[in-house]
Amino acid sequence: MSALSTGRTSCKAGFPVARSAPAPSRRKTADGKSAAERPGGRASSRSSGSVTLSDVAKLAGVSPITVSRVLNRPELVTQNTIDVVREAIARTGYVPNLLAGGLASKRSRLVAAIVPTIASSMFAETVEALTDKLGESGYQVLLGLSGYPAIREDGLLDAILGRRPDGILLTGIMHSPATRQRLLAAGIPVVEIWDYTPTPIDTLVGFSHEKAGDAVARHLLGKGRRRLAVVGADDDRAILRRNGFRAALAGQGITDVPAVTVPAPGTLRTGRDGMARLLDGGARPDAVFCSSDIVAQGVLAEAQSRGISVPGDLAVMGFGDLDFAAYTFPALSTVRIDRRAMGRIAAETMLARMEDRGDIERVIDIGFEVIERAST
Amino acid sequence: MSALSTGRTSCKAGFPVARSAPAPSRRKTADGKSAAERPGGRASSRSSGSVTLSDVAKLAGVSPITVSRVLNRPELVTQNTIDVVREAIARTGYVPNLLAGGLASKRSRLVAAIVPTIASSMFAETVEALTDKLGESGYQVLLGLSGYPAIREDGLLDAILGRRPDGILLTGIMHSPATRQRLLAAGIPVVEIWDYTPTPIDTLVGFSHEKAGDAVARHLLGKGRRRLAVVGADDDRAILRRNGFRAALAGQGITDVPAVTVPAPGTLRTGRDGMARLLDGGARPDAVFCSSDIVAQGVLAEAQSRGISVPGDLAVMGFGDLDFAAYTFPALSTVRIDRRAMGRIAAETMLARMEDRGDIERVIDIGFEVIERAST
DNA sequence: CTGAAAGCGCTAACAC
DNA sequence: GTGTTAGCGCTTTCAG
Numbered sequence: 062m063s064a065l066s067t068g069r070t071s072c073k074a075g076f077p078v079a080r081s082a083p084a085p086s087r088r089k090t091a092d093g094k095s096a097a098e099r100p101g102g103r104a105s106s107r108s109s110g111s112v113t114l115s116d117v118a119k120l121a122g123v124s125p126i127t128v129s130r131v132l133n134r135p136e137l138v139t140q141n142t143i144d145v146v147r148e149a150i151a152r153t154g155y156v157p158n159l160l161a162g163g164l165a166s167k168r169s170r171l172v173a174a175i176v177p178t179i180a181s182s183m184f185a186e187t188v189e190a191l192t193d194k195l196g197e198s199g200y201q202v203l204l205g206l207s208g209y210p211a212i213r214e215d216g217l218l219d220a221i222l223g224r225r226p227d228g229i230l231l232t233g234i235m236h237s238p239a240t241r242q243r244l245l246a247a248g249i250p251v252v253e254i255w256d257y258t259p260t261p262i263d264t265l266v267g268f269s270h271e272k273a274g275d276a277v278a279r280h281l282l283g284k285g286r287r288r289l290a291v292v293g294a295d296d297d298r299a300i301l302r303r304n305g306f307r308a309a310l311a312g313q314g315i316t317d318v319p320a321v322t323v324p325a326p327g328t329l330r331t332g333r334d335g336m337a338r339l340l341d342g343g344a345r346p347d348a349v350f351c352s353s354d355i356v357a358q359g360v361l362a363e364a365q366s367r368g369i370s371v372p373g374d375l376a377v378m379g380f381g382d383l384d385f386a387a388y389t390f391p392a393l394s395t396v397r398i399d400r401r402a403m404g405r406i407a408a409e410t411m412l413a414r415m416e417d418r419g420d421i422e423r424v425i426d427i428g429f430e431v432i433e434r435a436s437t
Numbered sequence: 438m439s440a441l442s443t444g445r446t447s448c449k450a451g452f453p454v455a456r457s458a459p460a461p462s463r464r465k466t467a468d469g470k471s472a473a474e475r476p477g478g479r480a481s482s483r484s485s486g487s488v489t490l491s492d493v494a495k496l497a498g499v500s501p502i503t504v505s506r507v508l509n510r511p512e513l514v515t516q517n518t519i520d521v522v523r524e525a526i527a528r529t530g531y532v533p534n535l536l537a538g539g540l541a542s543k544r545s546r547l548v549a550a551i552v553p554t555i556a557s558s559m560f561a562e563t564v565e566a567l568t569d570k571l572g573e574s575g576y577q578v579l580l581g582l583s584g585y586p587a588i589r590e591d592g593l594l595d596a597i598l599g600r601r602p603d604g605i606l607l608t609g610i611m612h613s614p615a616t617r618q619r620l621l622a623a624g625i626p627v628v629e630i631w632d633y634t635p636t637p638i639d640t641l642v643g644f645s646h647e648k649a650g651d652a653v654a655r656h657l658l659g660k661g662r663r664r665l666a667v668v669g670a671d672d673d674r675a676i677l678r679r680n681g682f683r684a685a686l687a688g689q690g691i692t693d694v695p696a697v698t699v700p701a702p703g704t705l706r707t708g709r710d711g712m713a714r715l716l717d718g719g720a721r722p723d724a725v726f727c728s729s730d731i732v733a734q735g736v737l738a739e740a741q742s743r744g745i746s747v748p749g750d751l752a753v754m755g756f757g758d759l760d761f762a763a764y765t766f767p768a769l770s771t772v773r774i775d776r777r778a779m780g781r782i783a784a785e786t787m788l789a790r791m792e793d794r795g796d797i798e799r800v801i802d803i804g805f806e807v808i809e810r811a812s813t
Numbered sequence: 814c815t816g817a818a819a820g821c822g823c824t825a826a827c828a829c
Numbered sequence: 830g831t832g833t834t835a836g837c838g839c840t841t842t843c844a845g
Contacts, residue, residue, distance in 0.1 A: 111623070113838055124816050129840065139814065154622060159599040160540045161838035164821050169536060171600075180562050185555045192582050201596060204580045206568050220577060223535040224547075246530060247487075329761060358761060385705060385734060385761060489822055500832050505824060515830065537822035540837050 112155040121149035132157060163225065172411060173226040175205040175217060177296075181326060181355070183381055183400065184232060187254065190404025191230065198412055200227070207232070209296055209325040215239055222247055228411045234258045234265070235297050250414030252407045256298060259424060264414060266407045266425045270298045273396055273429050274305025274350070277378055280394075280431045281348045282313060286376055289318050290346035292335040292360050296325035299352035302380065306350055319344040327352050332359020340367065347375055354379035354386040357393055382432060390434070397430040488531040497525035508533060539601065548787060549602040551581040551593060553672075557702060557731070559757055559776065560608060563630065566780025567606065574788055576603070583608070585672055585701040591615055598623055604787045610634045610641070611673050626790030628783045632674060635800060640790060642783045642801045646674045649772055649805050650681025650726070653754055656770075656807045657724045658689060662752055665694050666722035668711040668736055672701035675728035678756065682726055695720040703728050708735020716743065723751055730755035730762040733769055758808060766810070773806040 118125040123146060130138050131146040138146075149155075163169035172195055176184040192202045205221050207214045218240055221229070228250040234257070236244075244251050244262055251263035257272075258265065281289060289310055293299045307318050321338045323331035332351060336359065339346070351357035357379030361371060369375050371392040379386060382397035406425055413421045494501040499522060506514050507522040514522075525531075539545035548571055552560040568578045581597050583590045594616055597605070604626040610633070612620075620627050620638055627639035633648075634641065657665060665686055669675045683694050697714045699707035708727060712735065715722070727733035733755030737747060745751050747768040755762060758773035782801055789797050 115838080125838090126817085126840075127815060130815085133840085137814070142814085154619070156595055156598045156619075158540070158601060158838055160536050160545060160601055161821090162840070164534070164536045164540055164823085165838075165840040167821075167840095178565065179555050180558055180565050182556055182558065182561075185558075185561050188580075189554065189556050189582060192580060196582075196596075199596075201600070202580050204564075204568060204578050206565060206572075219532060220572075220575075222532045224577070225534060225536055243530070243532075355761060385731060490824095491822080501822090502824075502833085503831060506831085509824085513830070518830080534822055537837090538824070540839085541822075541824040543824095543837075 111158070112153045114155075114157070117146065117149045117153055117155045120153060121146045167225070169225045169227055170200050171203050171224055171226045172200050172228045172230065173203045173205055173221040173224070174230040175207050175214065175221070176232045177207050177209050178326065179204070179206065181353075182383060183353070184255070186400040187404035187407070190401040191408045192404075194405050194408030195411070200412075215243075218243055227415050228252070230254060230407055230411065231262075232256075233297060234261065236262075250411055252411050252414075254403055254407050256301075257424075257426060261424060264410050264421065264423045264425075266403055266410055266427060268398065268427050268429050269305075270301035271305030271308070273380075274302035274307070275309040276429070276431050277302075277350055277396060278306045278309035278313075280433070281350070281376060281378065282310075284348075284376065284433070286348035287315070288345060288347045289315065290339055290344050290349045291318060291320035291351075292332060292339060292349055292356055293320065293322060293352035294325035294327040294331075294356065295322045296352070299325070299327075299380075302352065303350070319346065323352075323356065327356035327359075329355055329359040329362070332356030333363045334359070336360040336363035348378065349375065350378045352380055354381045354383040354393065354395055357395070358386070358390065361390060361393060392434065394431070394433050397432050399427060403427050487534070488529045490531075490533070493522065493525045493529055493531045496529060497522045543601070545601045545603055546576050547579050547600055547602045548576050548604045548606065549579045549581055549597040549600070550606040551583050551590065551597070552608045553583050553585050554702060555580070555582065557729075558759060559729070560631070562776040563780035563783070566777040567784045568780075570781050570784030571787070576788075576791075591619075594619055603791050604628070606630060606783055606787065607638075608632075609673060610637065610643075612638075626787055628787050628790075630779055630783050632677075633800075633802060637800060640786050640797065640799045640801075642779055642786055642803060644774065644803050644805050645681075646677035647681030647684070649756075650678035650683070651685040652805070652807050653678070653726055653772060654682045654685035654689075656809065657726070657752060657754065658686075660724075660752065660809070662724035663691070664721060664723045665691065666715055666720050666725050667694060667696035667727075668708060668715060668725055668732060669696065669698060669728035670701035670703035670707075670732065671698045672728070675701070675703075675756075678728065679726070695722065699728075699732065703732035703735075705731055705735040705738070708732030709739045710735070712736040712739035724754065725751065726754045728756055730757045730759045730769065730771055733771070734762065734766065737766065737769060768810065770807070770809050773808050775803060779803050 114125045114128050118128045121128065123142065127138065127142060128146050131143050135143055159170065174188055174191060176188060179185040179188060195202060203221060203224060203226060205217045207217055215237060222243060226249065229244065230252045232255050234253050241262060253261045253265045254267050256267045257269040291303050291306065293303050303320060310318055319339060319342065321335045323335045332355060335356070336349070349360055351360055357377050361377050364371055364375055364377070371377055377393055379393050379395040382395045386393055386395060406427065410421065410425065490501045490504050494504045497504065499518065503514065503518060504522050507519050511519055535546065550564055550567060552564060555561040555564060571578060579597060579600060579602060581593045583593055591613060598619060602625065605620065606628045608631050610629050617638060629637045629641045630643050632643045633645040667679050667682065669679050679696060686694055695715060695718065697711045699711045708731060711732070712725070725736055727736055733753050737753050740747055740751055740753070747753055753769055755769050755771040758771045762769055762771060782803065786797065786801065
């Protein structure tokens with residue numbers, strides 16, 4: 062049913078590893094120890110767990126609060142005290158308990174990020190940029206995967222809110238009333254990304270999908286294309302793009318825009334199948350707007366298998382400008398989004414809100430670019 | 438300098454949005470409210486934050502511990518009490534504070550996952566599967582990105598250990614002595630993934646990269662290839678694969694195996710450049726083993742641009758079996774890893790360890806498959 | 814610049 | 830079945 066298959070060298074096994082004659086390794090963690098000695102082992106809770114602030118304080122001959130200050134506000138402490146305490150920290154291998162710290166200070170230094178998926182680099186790069194940027198300021202990211210559609214969002218949100226994050230990042234602007242309500246009640250900064258509205262819950266870093274659809278329509282019209290069609294996933298933002306696309310075409314008197322919808326997230330296969338359905342339905346487009354580069358590749362594959370010349374007979378427009386697509390498909394035009402910038406700016410916005418700075422742009426449109434590759 | 442560029446419709450702007458004449462929307466969150474009313478606003482700390490267990494208890498007319506039991510061990514409570522308490526929870530919109538809970542119970546219900554990156558779907562899918570699976574049992578994932586090379590691992594680890602995760606997942610088996618030490622000291626389950634050793638720190642779910650390299654070598658030899666070469670990234674696991682590859686060839690008397698190394702993570706561009714370097718260096722391989730599908734595509738591109746027929750004159754072997762590659766490059770063979778299974782099994786292993794079950798396989802080899810597509 | 818006391822919100826252990 | 834008493838490990842506030 063496809064171009065794959067054939068020779069495969071399989072190699073599966075569960076290694077019981079009840080080995081008792083260890084390799085001549087000098088590794089301390091090599092065998093020969095009982096389960097109780099391993100991490101997490103039942104009997105491993107000797108000394109009732111980890112070193113505390115008081116332990117360090119005792120060793121350093123100061124009070125616990127001084128140790129706390131050395132860690133969090135060293136400018137309030139003498140250099141000498143700092144040295145002594147640092148020494149004690151190093152000796153004991155003390156790792157501050159952020160749960161306790163967060164509870165006492167009401168600042169968890171945790172930021173939650175809810176995205177549909179990280180399996181495609183679409184959102185993953187944004188999350189990665191966010192994580193990097195927030196990490197520089199001592200924040201960590203709690204990952205929430207809402208799926209397509211964001212059916213799990215409400216449940217996820219409760220689980221996440223329970224950690225008392227200092228901020229929360231959401232993908233998109235469509236949230237259930239319950240979600241909005243809880244978010245408002247939580248009283249923490251909210252950054253919505255990957256979408257646009259002048260009235261976000263709190264702040265927004267994204268771009269308009271309608272505008273993107275509109276821009277693509279104009280672009281294709283400008284290239285002389287007139288028989289436009291759509292192969293798109295049924296996710297909220299893809300639908301917005303399609304709407305913008307259609308609206309722009311309608312403005313030019315083009316109202317017959319065949320469209321097929323595939324389940325989100327779109328894949329090569331569904332893209333290809335979608336194109337097949339489009340063509341089998343009698344459509345003879347000279348341009349197809351796809352909801353992602355991946356879907357576009359499927360469309361491309363189907364077109365090629367039917368002997369349709371791309372971009373000669375057919376322009377294919379993707380979305381996302383995924384890395385691999387750029388090199389590999391000179392025939393594929395696309396819409397470029399600076400996904401890392403979105404994450405970075407979202408982080409900056411979140412930091413500004415968390416530190417309660419005043420100079421905050423509540424809505425930042427990072428824009429997009431329509432990239433034409435068909436002509437090269 | 439490539440096949441990209443040309444026509445771009447840019448659309449960038451920062452929308453200041455100091456708008457005061459809101460659209461005729463009925464959204465409660467629309468404009469017209471002061472900063473203090475927004476989430477996270479300075480003056481927003483009315484009622485000193487969120488509802489607590491005691492608030493709920495008061496409303497329900499029971500003691501705090503009873504509310505706690507309803508939430509965590511309902512089997513110890515009368516159905517009637519449960520109903521009353523649930524009602525009070527719903528009325529108040531209570532969200533349990535997991536920081537406090539974690540501190541008191543010494544169970545954070547947090548699992549940390551440290552991977553080099555999630556920008557490629559390589560690790561992202563594993564993390565996603567892990568997140569899904571752990572989520573079913575009420576655990577959340579704290580994401581740590583260690584980068585290439587894992588230079589940030591030690592610092593990251595401290596930040597992460599401070600959250601007192603109930604378990605930790607690490608990519609690879611090569612860790613600094615400090616890392617190993619801290620991990621052992623933490624006394625929590627550790628699952629190492631994406632690699633293989635019979636003596637993991639605690640448990641392991643992965644596969645042998647040497648074996649993979651070995652299998653690829655045998656596969657290519659079996660196809661009649663004799664002039665083998667490598668284009669690989671300088672990451673630990675790619676190097677292991679290369680070593681396994683070379684060792685297998687050496688066993689067959691093939692010792693001249695030209696190899697070029699590119700920085701990790703490999704990209705299309707570096708792959709292509711690497712292939713160029715390989716060829717410019719005088720190598721005339723009839724098969725190239727690449728460290729990833731992405732790199733392999735770059736190699737493919739360079740080969741094609743030089744008029745080398747693939748797979749006729751040259752076999753190209755990737756690694757990872759990324760989705761898009763399967764459809765798009767019938768000439769590209771690869772090594773398939775079930776990344777989601779790895780994440781799922783890692784989650785199961787971790788859960789088993791956290792719940793201290795006895796029947797645990799400490800080392801699970803999930804294997805791989807060499808996929809031949811060149812002949813189709 | 815340093816410390817003592819109190820308490821963040823929850824759960825473990827033991828009573829009743 | 831339910832409540833009481835402590836205390837998790839830290840930071841806040843106020844003294845000195």
